[in-house]
Amino acid sequence: MATTTAAQRREKARVEYDAFIKSCPTNQLLVRISDKWVSLIVSALAEGSMRYSDLGRKIAGVSPKMLTQTLRSLERDGIVARTVTPSVPVRVDYELTPLGMNLSCLLTAVKDWAEQHIEEVNEARDRYDASSAAS
Amino acid sequence: MATTTAAQRREKARVEYDAFIKSCPTNQLLVRISDKWVSLIVSALAEGSMRYSDLGRKIAGVSPKMLTQTLRSLERDGIVARTVTPSVPVRVDYELTPLGMNLSCLLTAVKDWAEQHIEEVNEARDRYDASSAAS
DNA sequence: CAGAATCCAAATCGATACTG
DNA sequence: CAGTATCGATTTGGATTCTG
Numbered sequence: 633m634a635t636t637t638a639a640q641r642r643e644k645a646r647v648e649y650d651a652f653i654k655s656c657p658t659n660q661l662l663v664r665i666s667d668k669w670v671s672l673i674v675s676a677l678a679e680g681s682m683r684y685s686d687l688g689r690k691i692a693g694v695s696p697k698m699l700t701q702t703l704r705s706l707e708r709d710g711i712v713a714r715t716v717t718p719s720v721p722v723r724v725d726y727e728l729t730p731l732g733m734n735l736s737c738l739l740t741a742v743k744d745w746a747e748q749h750i751e752e753v754n755e756a757r758d759r760y761d762a763s764s765a766a767s
Numbered sequence: 768m769a770t771t772t773a774a775q776r777r778e779k780a781r782v783e784y785d786a787f788i789k790s791c792p793t794n795q796l797l798v799r800i801s802d803k804w805v806s807l808i809v810s811a812l813a814e815g816s817m818r819y820s821d822l823g824r825k826i827a828g829v830s831p832k833m834l835t836q837t838l839r840s841l842e843r844d845g846i847v848a849r850t851v852t853p854s855v856p857v858r859v860d861y862e863l864t865p866l867g868m869n870l871s872c873l874l875t876a877v878k879d880w881a882e883q884h885i886e887e888v889n890e891a892r893d894r895y896d897a898s899s900a901a902s
Numbered sequence: 903c904a905g906a907a908t909c910c911a912a913a914t915c916g917a918t919a920c921t922g
Numbered sequence: 923c924a925g926t927a928t929c930g931a932t933t934t935g936g937a938t939t940c941t942g
Contacts, residue, residue: 643917645827645828646828646916647828648828650828653803653807657878657882657885658806658874658878658881658882659803659806660881660885661877661880662800662801663801665801671793671797683903684905685903685904688904691784692780692781693780693781693782693783695935695936695937696905696906697905697907697935697936697937699905700904700905700906708892708895708896709891709892710888710890710891710892710894716904721942723903731887731888734884738876742796743792743793745870745873746792746793746795746796746797747792747793749869749870750795750796753795753844753845755845756843756844756845756866757843781936818924819923819924820924829916830915831924831925832916832917832926832927833916835924835926851924855923856923857922857925858924859924903942904942906940907938907941908940909936909937909938910935910936910937910938911934911936912933912934912935913934913935914932914933914934915930915931915933916929916930916932917930918927918928920925920928921925921927922923922924922925
């Protein structure tokens with residue numbers, strides 16, 4: 633009846649699809665590991681535990697806000713463990729959990745794929761750009 | 768001398784790091800595959816070639832703009848191939864290249880990891896949220 | 903030291919309408 | 923059919939400042 637029915641249906645489909653995507657484990661994982669700082673933090677911690685400020689120094693360019701935010705979400709997902717030593721001043725260490733180490737392995741697989749195929753991708757890009765430039 | 772020296776140095780570090788991250792193959796790959804629509808498109812095409820509108824229908828909720836944009840960047844990277852059949856009306860088919868199929872395998876590996884560990888992640892989340900709620 | 907809170911600029915995404 | 927162009931809403935990330 634209403635003239636908005638079609639639009640409403642599309643909107644509904646979109647919302648449902650959004651929910652589906654957000655609940656999809658694969659997508660959740662993809663979103664997590666592709667976060668700008670996650671792979672850097674995980675690979676830094678793969679070598680051993682580190683203090684907050686050490687991470688901040690090792691990963692130059694990260695703001696305290698993003699470092700904390702990323703670390704918190706990784707902690708929540710059980711990927712890193714946070715240990716507070718109540719000295720003065722306080723000392724906080726972060727380290728990978730077993731799950732985190734496992735994730736680190738997956739990241740290594742991704743890294744290997746990237747290194748094996750980056751050349752091919754770059755060639756494709758050059759070809760594409762060259763033919764586009766001929767506009 | 769200047770009071771801005773420290774800030775400038777931080778800024779410089781950030782810019783350099785940004786450049787480093789952007790040029791890093793692993794990060795480029797991560798950014799690409801975690802794009803909201805990429806994994807959906809690649810897995811849809813893994814089953815065979817598809818027309819533009821078929822993709823749009825299969826992946827409900829994607830706008831023409833995002834579909835085109837995603838497809839174009841995948842084409843540029845040599846992951847999908849675009850074939851135009853100049854009939855009336857025109858017909859455009861998309862399919863995975865060998866590189867694209869290879870990527871599809873990596874995506875499968877990621878998917879497997881996600882499915883194997885999602886439970887563990889969810890438990891960690893519940894635990895974390897439960898202890899946070901006790902605030 | 904390790905972070906929390908606030909503010910703001912920039913990039914992103916989607917809806918919509920139009921075209922060859 | 924297969925897009926392109928434009929605009930507005932939303933999200934995101936960073937700088938900055940402050941605190942236990």
